[in-house]
Amino acid sequence: MGSNTLMQSNPTPELQRLEARITELEIKASFAEDLVDHLNQTVVRQQQQIEFLAAQLRELKQQSASDGGPATRSLRDELPPHY
Numbered sequence: 001m002g003s004n005t006l007m008q009s010n011p012t013p014e015l016q017r018l019e020a021r022i023t024e025l026e027i028k029a030s031f032a033e034d035l036v037d038h039l040n041q042t043v044v045r046q047q048q049q050i051e052f053l054a055a056q057l058r059e060l061k062q063q064s065a066s067d068g069g070p071a072t073r074s075l076r077d078e079l080p081p082h083y
Helices: 002-009 013-066
Strands: none
Touching: none
C-alpha cells in the first residue's frame, strides 16, 4: 500500500500523459455524443416534415381525382398569361 500512495501523490510523467489522453478522449466522446444527439433530433424533425408533406401530397391527389381533373398536368398549363 505504501507504494500505491506514493504513486498517487507523485505520478510519473508516463502516468500523467495517460491521464491527459484519457481526459482528452472523454472530452471528445462527450462532444461526439452531443453531436449524435443533435443529428438525431434533426433526422426526427426531417422525418416528421417528410410525413407531413407526403400526407399533403396524398390529399392533393385525392382532391384532384375527385374534381375530375387530369391526374398529371403539363407545365405549359401553368404558364402565366403574359407568355
